Amino acid sequence: MIETEFRRPVVTVDIVMLTPCRGELCVALLPRPNEPFADQPALIGGYIHTDEDLSAESAVRRILKAKAGIGDIFFEQLQTFASATRDPRDWSVSIAYFALLPEGWLEDPEGPLLLRPATSPGQLPFDHNEIIAIALERLRNKGAYSTIPARLLPEVFTMTELLAIYQTVMGERLDQSAFRRKVRELDLLEEIEGEKRRTESARRPTTLYRLKRPMSVFDRRL
Amino acid sequence: MIETEFRRPVVTVDIVMLTPCRGELCVALLPRPNEPFADQPALIGGYIHTDEDLSAESAVRRILKAKAGIGDIFFEQLQTFASATRDPRDWSVSIAYFALLPEGWLEDPEGPLLLRPATSPGQLPFDHNEIIAIALERLRNKGAYSTIPARLLPEVFTMTELLAIYQTVMGERLDQSAFRRKVRELDLLEEIEGEKRRTESARRPTTLYRLKRPMSVFDRRL
Numbered sequence: 001m002i003e004t005e006f007r008r009p010v011v012t013v014d015i016v017m018l019t020p021c022r023g024e025l026c027v028a029l030l031p032r033p034n035e036p037f038a039d040q041p042a043l044i045g046g047y048i049h050t051d052e053d054l055s056a057e058s059a060v061r062r063i064l065k066a067k068a069g070i071g072d073i074f075f076e077q078l079q080t081f082a083s084a085t086r087d088p089r090d091w092s093v094s095i096a097y098f099a100l101l102p103e104g105w106l107e108d109p110e111g112p113l114l115l116r117p118a119t120s121p122g123q124l125p126f127d128h129n130e131i132i133a134i135a136l137e138r139l140r141n142k143g144a145y146s147t148i149p150a151r152l153l154p155e156v157f158t159m160t161e162l163l164a165i166y167q168t169v170m171g172e173r174l175d176q177s178a179f180r181r182k183v184r185e186l187d188l189l190e191e192i193e194g195e196k197r198r199t200e201s202a203r204r205p206t207t208l209y210r211l212k213r214p215m216s217v218f219d220r221r222l
Numbered sequence: 223m224i225e226t227e228f229r230r231p232v233v234t235v236d237i238v239m240l241t242p243c244r245g246e247l248c249v250a251l252l253p254r255p256n257e258p259f260a261d262q263p264a265l266i267g268g269y270i271h272t273d274e275d276l277s278a279e280s281a282v283r284r285i286l287k288a289k290a291g292i293g294d295i296f297f298e299q300l301q302t303f304a305s306a307t308r309d310p311r312d313w314s315v316s317i318a319y320f321a322l323l324p325e326g327w328l329e330d331p332e333g334p335l336l337l338r339p340a341t342s343p344g345q346l347p348f349d350h351n352e353i354i355a356i357a358l359e360r361l362r363n364k365g366a367y368s369t370i371p372a373r374l375l376p377e378v379f380t381m382t383e384l385l386a387i388y389q390t391v392m393g394e395r396l397d398q399s400a401f402r403r404k405v406r407e408l409d410l411l412e413e414i415e416g417e418k419r420r421t422e423s424a425r426r427p428t429t430l431y432r433l434k435r436p437m438s439v440f441d442r443r444l
């Protein structure tokens with residue numbers, strides 16, 4: 001049986017960039033330069049360029065750089081969305097990725113990015129609302145038992161900041177002493193010796209921490 | 223900026239079907255009908271047919287039916303493999319899925335499928351060895367805290383069979399009383415009242431169980 005080849009689908013990548021902003025988790029959007037849905041905010045994404053991209057991941061890096069001026073960051077594959085109906089142009093495949101960035105990294109008032117609350121980003125083109133919802137679900141599922149939410153913090157942080165970001169990700173208040181005990185048990189953090197931070201609210205200088213074992217080499221970039 | 227469209231990649235789906243066989247986890251392979259790699263065993267897969275498939279999932283269902291005579295089964299998306307080099311023909315995207323089936327479901331000596339140990343399936347075409355390795359990793363990561371390995375059992379099973387399949391998936395011996403305690407704590411099973419199984423080895427008839435809360439509607443099909 002010889003299988004004849006069919007008209008090929010369109011293949012794009014889309015990136016769900018999440019970052020804390022104004023006390024909640026926000027998603028980065030970019031107004032679309034072209035039709036369909038021209039000028040409407042949407043996930044950062046674009047076609048795979050078969051003449052220059054070596055892989056879907058290199059397409060993600062090229063697009064982040066070209067469309068949002070973003071350099072080397074950690075991202076991982078989320079899920080692929082592939083159907084005859086998700087894009088009005090043609091049968092379409094979007095390989096979706098997600099990236100977690102510390103607060104302030106994406107907040108450039110001169111830049112092209114818009115930050116919208118990830119749980120209520122407004123009505124977006126294509127299936128971008130569904131893609132964001134699945135990214136949040138993945139983050140919450142993984143967050144409960146991993147160091148992943150710490151990627152939303154700068155390299156050095158206080159225990160209070162760590163608790164706050166877990167609460168932001170999980171969308172619920174966590175018991176502070178149970179949280180500290182869990183973090184100690186899992187042996188995730190190392191104390192930064194000889195360095196403390198003085199804040200106005202705390203009477204004593206606050207201990208600073210960083211992640212002990214990055215979950216992968218990419219983690220080091222944060 | 224108008225983005226010109228580039229030559230589109232080839233888009234396929236591949237399915238990692240795992241099933242217990244001969245006391246270990248096996249993967250189902252099919253000899254390839256065409257070049258490249260004609261006659262070599264490989265994962266079951268094929269092109270997305272943009273003229274008839276509504277989604278990648280419908281392509282999976284069509285291909286399982288057409289190439290292996292397999293009807294409605296539970297499968298889920300694993301990961302997408304997309305690069306300029308994974309397929310000698312062209313820039314290629316494979317949306318990979320995995321499926322878990324009870325022992326015996328795929329063992330038809332007249333059928334086209336080959337069952338090979340999933341941890342040592344031999345040298346396979348494309349990146350199929352990598353895809354299988356990632357499926358096993360996913361199953362082990364999920365298996366430790368879910369009912370997913372139970373999908374490798376028939377609907378009704380004994381506690382001994384459940385322990386055995388977790389051991390097969392995790393690739394390690396588990397403490398029997400700790401396992402029973404964990405299963406009880408998680409409240410995963412319901413006893414099938416009025417039905418027991420008599421085996422030669424056990425002095426008393428053995429209690430039979432089934433999963434209490436299927437993890438999704440698809441679960442019920444197993």
